[in-house]
Amino acid sequence: MNTVLEKSTVDVATLPARLLELAHTRGDTVGLRWKTVGRWQSFSWRSYALRVAGVAAGLRELGVTRGGRVAILAENRPEWVFADLAVQGLGAVSVGIYPTSPPADVEYILAHAQVEIAIVENEEQLDKVLAVRGRLPVLRHIVVMDGRGVRPGDAIPFMDLERDEALDEFAASVSLLDPSSLAVLVYTSGTTGPPKGAMLSHANLLASGHTFAAALPAGPRDEILSYLPLCHVAERLLSVIVALSAGSTVNFGEGFLTDLHEVQPTIFLGVPRVWEKMMAGVEIRIADSTWLKKTLYRLCVRLGKRIAPRRMTGRASVFDRLVLTLCGLLVFRPLRAKLGMSRARVPLSGAAPIAPQVLEFLWAIGIPVREGYGQTENTAICTLNPPGDVRLGTVGQALPGVEVRIADDGEILTRSAGVFLGYLNDPGSGVDADGWLHTGDVGALEDGYLRITDRKKDVIITAGGKNLSPSEIENRLKVSPYVREAVVIGDRRNYVTALIGIELETVGDWAARRDLPYTTYADLAGKPEVVALIQTVVRAANRDLAQVAQVKRFTLLDKELDHEDGELTATQKVKRAAIERRFATRIEAMYT
Known part of the structure; x- marks a missing residue:
């Protein structure tokens, strides 16, 4: 069986086609690195393409056809990208799900997208799917990347999914792709309601890659660290789209701060x-x-x-x-x-x-x-x-x-x-x-x-008819190292107020240097000294704001905002409506 693509036989109109081209032109150079048990290992562009081809062959045996939906629920790792490009190469549709998503969100996306096969990372992610599988009649198979702790029969091991397939066979499938057809579903963060499935075509993805590879610019010598969720369009842009377009090397690590120090990326979002x-x-x-x-x-x-x-x-x-x-x-x-x-x-x-x-x-x-x-x-x-x-x-x-x-x-x-x-x-x-x-x-x-x-939906119109940008005010507050989150209130109100979440690490360090004891986040946020500290932050921000935009009163939150509690999206954006409902009593207290 041939393991090397003899020549570039596929027009480069899709990302899988670009991967095949790199396997042909730069086959022995490093395309991916990943860190496992503290050691960095690498895939050449040829081995990268072979892994994608092998996953595609396994998915084909499971009945994945053109237009079929395959979900990926995992942290960033090479298998995420192998599965993503394999699905695209079959003419099917890749559906990313945030690994922090609770079971209810996982169920919503799997049902909404009519997913046939779910590829999950480990036992934790598998449990989310198993908990809702009875309500998902379209879901036929579950594949698990890391099978430790998984009971036999609950899922197909990823290593068993892969087949030994030559690149020429995968190229035959890729050559039949219509660039204008649907390639991936990217679910939006859902700040105002259920997430929406944005449909991106092969042509959309390739256009993005060409545009950014030239604008950054990016090239074969560049190193990228993959750390934001891959189902978010920004991380997919760098770790998949730009990396393939420019031939750059992507690094998948084990811990963000350590990986950042070791990789020292040349392109970083x-x-x-x-x-x-x-x-x-x-x-x-x-x-x-x-x-x-x-x-x-x-x-x-x-x-x-x-x-x-x-x-x-x-x-x-x-x-x-x-x-x-x-x-x-x-x-x-x-x-x-x-x-x-x-x-x-x-x-x-x-x-x-x-x-x-x-x-x-x-x-x-x-x-x-x-x-x-x-x-x-x-x-x-x-x-x-x-x-x-x-x-x-x-x-x-x-x-x-x-x-x-x-x-x-x-x-x-x-x-x-x-x-x-x-x-x-x-x-x-x-x-x-x-x-x-x-x-x-x-x-x-x-x-x-x-x-x-x-x-547009977040612009505040005060009781006096003035239009204010809450994000501008919030950003001035968050410049302080002591503020993690700020949510500005003021729509149809007589003045502006804010709910402020402290940065535990920096405020904790500040408290320690002053011998100010505390036990929990809530205890620290409730200290009069901490309230006074944040008061200085608010005063400093107000100096740069017009009178009508100045924060007149604020309340410190007694907990960190959380995705699982419905206060943040998977991308850590504040769900304003949810925050205003949850903290309604505290908000009203600032206006009485």
Whole structure:
């Protein structure tokens, strides 16, 4: 049996076809790495493609045909990607499910998508499916990647699913794919109701890969760390779509912070929470350091912030570069190495708004983060700050092939090859007759740069008729290393209030340095000293806000917001309606 694709016989119009091309052209180079029991191992592009072909053969034997639905419920690992591309290569539809999803959410997606086969990671994820299987008549088989603790007969081991199939046989299936057909279902986070299944075609995925590989730019020498959930469009974009388009190497680890330090990725996408926590961690370490280190750090950060605006626009002088080199040797270079950012050539922020102050800090220490904007519904193809002219507070310019305009009511509209096929079983796709996607976000275009105000449905209209952006106020609060979450209230109210969740690690460190004892999160949040600490944070944020937008009263939450309690989505976005219902009594107390 042939184990090598003799020649590239498939037109590269889909991601599986691109994988086959890489197996032919770069077969012996590393395509994937994964860490198991503390040791890194690797797959060449050829072995990567062979594993995908083997999974496809096994799924075919289980009866997966064109249009069939296969779900993947697992943390990030190579088998996730093997299954995803195998399903696509058969002309079937891959359905990702967040591994943090409770059984009720798992049941909803499996039923809504009419999933025939569920591929789960381990006993924990298997139990979720088994708990609801009796109500899923379409579900025929369950496959488990890690069978430890699993009773025989409950699921098919992943290793038993795979077959020995030549790449030429897999290529025959891939050659029959219609690029315009449905490839994956990506379920949205469901901040206002049940998640919707966004339908993305093979052509959508490939267009996204071509666009971003050129815009970042990304290439064969780049290293990517896969850590955000793969069923989210942002992680799939980097770990699957861009990695295949550019031939970059993807790393799957065992623990985010350790992996980040070991891999030192060249391309890294951080959601705002990651960047905020990174900044907070630096503040903790500096607070506990010696006087000399504190002084050097503060001096270098001050100089870095002064130079940052010139670096963003490519106008740093020779003297600026000398200052940055000196600061780098003294402070920034070892700091970036500890953060896992010593090789970060293309650091990015996306998926949610981020405070400009956080980006200013990152640029000051030599991490040139560029903010971008995209949605599941446009395969993440929309805008990105260009490397030579970064403007904080904006999400950049339209990417090549993308059109952006602002509707009369301020809503952002986009049109590109990434615009999706619509929502599964839902005619309300938000795409008009001219192909414009109505994003649901409100913003403005300034000299070609897009500035996002907020989600259209989240904009607050006060009792006095003033329109406010809650995310702008919340981001100013979350700049503080002591604040983990902030939920601003004020719609149809006389003034603005906030529910604030403290950052346990940083506030705990602050309390320890003051010999302030505590037992639990609730105990710490209830301390008068902690309330006073957060009061200083609120006052500092208010100084930068208009009078009508200032937070007049706040309440500290006595628990961390949680996905399983229905307060956050799987991507850690706040479910505002759920929060307002759950904490209604505390909210009303701030207005009485």
